[in-house]
Amino acid sequence: MLYHVTRNGQNYGPYTIDELRRYVASGNVHPSDLAKSDAMVEWAPVAQILGAAEGPPIAPGYPAPAGYPTATVAAYPDAPNLSWGVVLLIGFFTCTLFMFAWNLVLASWMKRVQPNSTAIFYYAFATVLLFLQLIFTPHVLMHTVQPGYNYGWMWAYYGAHPLRNLIGLGVWIVRIVARFNMRASLEEHFNGPEPVGLSLSGVMTFFFGGLYFQYHLNRINELKRMMRYRGAAI
């Protein structure tokens, strides 16, 4: 079956279901874009079409009866919807400390909707390591360092202590492990219980982690909101 896709009044396609899935994975088609085959009566979000194609066969063109909008949309709590730009901004002004806190918020939500997710443990471990590292760095803690002033054993011992750098390296390694755990859980959830065809890039996950996840969660939240409105309107 061939599907046409529409976005901002422009029509694209027709595409097969496999092509549609590939374009969603590559980001060329958004799950929230509307699509329609010749057999369908009205336009439906691409995510819904892909979800229906993977689940039990649903007669095309016959929307869900009123009162039973998409069960998958309502069954799970929405991800935290703070805009990714605001997350980045607050992260900027808290010397990235907010990012650590926000990752914990995202990972705890992930644990609620996908109980087998282990990302929360790694993010919590990374946060503990970060605080250990900060505690081991008194010369950074004391901003009003006066040149020539004797700060005693703390300065002498920790100032250039290799443990500090070792813990710093540990923070980054655990963070990367946490990011890829989170990515796996997100993909598992958004291609299983809530099928929106989510595909996350490994490179973006490596470099941007929680910020990149938040960008996609913002998109998915918008999509879920739209599907809820649509479900209510039917």
Added chain:
Amino acid sequence: MANALLAAAVLVCAALLLWPAGFFPACPIHLWFGIECPGCGATRALAELLHGRWMEAVRLNALFVLLLPCALGFAAESYRRALRPEGFRWPQVYASAVYATLAAAVIFTVARNLR
């Protein structure tokens, strides 16, 4: 949760008012890369503001002082929404405002490290 965060914010402000000057949390960016990030000096600037020393606060982190009223407005609106019975949603900020502020933060960071 909202009340716990409000209590934490009050505690932080009280600590900044009473804490001996010069002892503040470290910046991980400064620690890892040795540069001043946009947030460096924000805690000290807040402490100076709480002591009523505006000029000193601006000297420590001018952009933070400039954006503080917006941040307080955002926090107040978030708190108000958290108390509503129909469930919490974060306030939405205009994307253009966020991008403009991010750009300002980048320029500010470059400028303060070139000083």
